[in-house]
Amino acid sequence: MNRGKKLDFFIGADIDDGWSEVQSPRKSTIANENLEPSSHQLFFSKEKRKGKVVTLVGEFHIPKSNCNIILKMLKKKLGCGGTFKDGFMEFQGELKDKIRPLLIDEGFKFKPKH
Numbered sequence: 604m605n606r607g608k609k610l611d612f613f614i615g616a617d618i619d620d621g622w623s624e625v626q627s628p629r630k631s632t633i634a635n636e637n638l639e640p641s642s643h644q645l646f647f648s649k650e651k652r653k654g655k656v657v658t659l660v661g662e663f664h665i666p667k668s669n670c671n672i673i674l675k676m677l678k679k680k681l682g683c684g685g686t687f688k689d690g691f692m693e694f695q696g697e698l699k700d701k702i703r704p705l706l707i708d709e710g711f712k713f714k715p716k717h
Contacts, residue, residue: 637665638664638665640709640710640711640712641710641711641712643663643711643712644714645662645663645706645712645713646660646661646714647660647699647703648661648691649699655696656696656697657694658693658694658696658697658698658699658702659691659693659694660692661692662690662691663690663691663692673692673709674686677692677694677706681698681705
């Protein structure tokens, strides 16, 4: 092959043949309704990010300002970092057993077996 020649490879389907790009929806939808803490059904999820464990708690259906107040209180009591994204509170570390009683004291409920 000469350096000046370009290879033209065509792999895949032609867009004009009825194929289209699939637009995937968001992972979670944030509900517009605000619920009382006692009507929440929270659950825990654990993820690994960059080799570290992150505990997710959610999904919260309260205004973001109220969530940030609760998050700040929990981070202070637990002595860890965290954030609020897409209706879920994210905490650094595996803190499921410590977070549950604190949120129950605030009036939140959990799904059975979570």
